[in-house]
Amino acid sequence: MPRTFAYVGCRTTRERNAEGTGIGVYAVFASGAWQHVQTLEPLVNPSFLALNRSQDVLYAVHGDGSTVSAYRIDPSSGLLSALNSQSCEGRNPVHLAVSRDGSSLVVAGYATGTATRVALQEDGSLGAPFLPPLEFPGEPGPHGVEQASSHPHHVARYVTRRFDTDWHIVPDKGLDTVFTVRWTGDGSAVVRAARCREGAGPRHAAFHPELPLIYVANELDSTITTLSFDTSTGELMPLKTVSVIPSDFHALTRTAGIAVAPDGRRLYVTNRGHDSVATVQLDEQTGLPHAIDWTSANGQCPRFLCLSPNGREMYVANENSHSIVQYEIDIDTGLPVPTGRVIKTGSPVCIVFATIEE
Structure with a gap:
């Protein structure tokens, strides 16, 4: 029988006011209950995590x-047991993804405005980085502090039920631009770009399961942008941008995590400040957003959310209240409903699930 495990990344440093110590490992049961089985520690800011295709190696950026x-x-x-560590040739790595052929790991360097490929060995360990790292061109946005230069925040590979590509989708918060990147056999990169609204601050992306659509959570102006995507050429076209906070909310807030329901009828995005999950209804024909509801995150600073492997539960990682809150997705409305289960863990910022055959 297959077993499911959840791996939780966190913040650990004083500079982040963090209470995490390392990567948490939990057995996840069919009932929805979690059982803590390990914390691999001490580690420094093992924030975002990714699995290889066979789900026998876990990667973490620090x-x-x-x-x-x-x-x-x-x-x-x-x-978990440690294999090795490697330089990613970029400061403040914030996201990572395994390439389509499994030969490399792509890492986004937020502070240096770079994407670096790190070679993967046959046993899953890390080899040397391919140099030089890719830099992203463009004009910084208007926010003087958070948009002083390029800040790629996500490098997810574009793979859905319908498409399996070697394009990586890279929202760049500093340049108000979403890039698509594909590396060729000689190591050069094909790069396409689509500009978002000025000051939007694109952060993370999620994909429609069937339609060639990408949804981008814009951190700075608390919106989501829907873009069409040509899987052959890598071209993007912005289609629609909508706010994901209530019209009467005027305090400081930022979007963060984003996920799309397996049936493609809804997407979910977290709001840090408003401390909520926005449920965005998607048109069944066009995939465009048309209605929004809000649910409390039941914690402070919901930096991340994800759906369970079966799509029936949602998990919201509240960084500042040191908790992961479990929700059940209502079959009729698609809204997340708290189950009452809360996993207490220090400064959680990422969750990935592995299903392991015994």
Whole structure:
């Protein structure tokens, strides 16, 4: 019988006012209950995580630093053991994704405005980075502090039920631009770009499961932008931008995590400040947003959210209240409903699930 494990990344440093210590490992049961089985520690800011295709190696970027690490997953227990670490040739790595052919790991360097490919060995360990890192061109946005230069925040590979491509989608918060990147056989990169609204601050992206659409959470102006995507050429076209905060809310708030329901009828995005999850209804024919509801995040600073492997539960990682809140997705409305289960853990910022065959 397959077993499911959840791996939780976190912040650990005093500079981040953090209470995490390392990567948390939890057994996840069919009932929805979680059981803590390991914290791999001490680690410094193992913030965002990614699995290889066979789900036997976990990768982590170390936020605010310049390294990425690989960990072996034990097939019987789900426990982690260290393989190795490697420089990612970029400061403050914030996201990572395995390439389509599994030969490299792509890492976004937020502070240096770069994307670096790090070679993967046959055993899943990290090899040397391919140099030089890719830099992103463009004019910075108007925000003097958060848009002084290029700040790529996401490098997810574009893969859905319908498409399996080697394009990586890179929202750049500093340049108000969403890039698509594909590396060729000789190591050069094909790069396309689509500009978002001035001051939007694109952060993270999610994909429609069937339609060639990309949804981008814009951090600075609390909106989402829907873009069409040509999977052959990598071209993007912005279609619609909508706010994901109530019209009568005027305090400081920022979007963060984003996910699309498996049936493509809704997307979900977190608001830090408003401390909510926005449920955005999507038109069944066009995939465009048309109505929004809000649910409390039941915590402070919901930096991340994701759906369970079966799509029936949602998990919201509240960084500043040190909790992961579980919700059940209502079958009729698609709205998240709190189940009462709360996993207490220090400064959580990412969750990935691995399903392991015993």
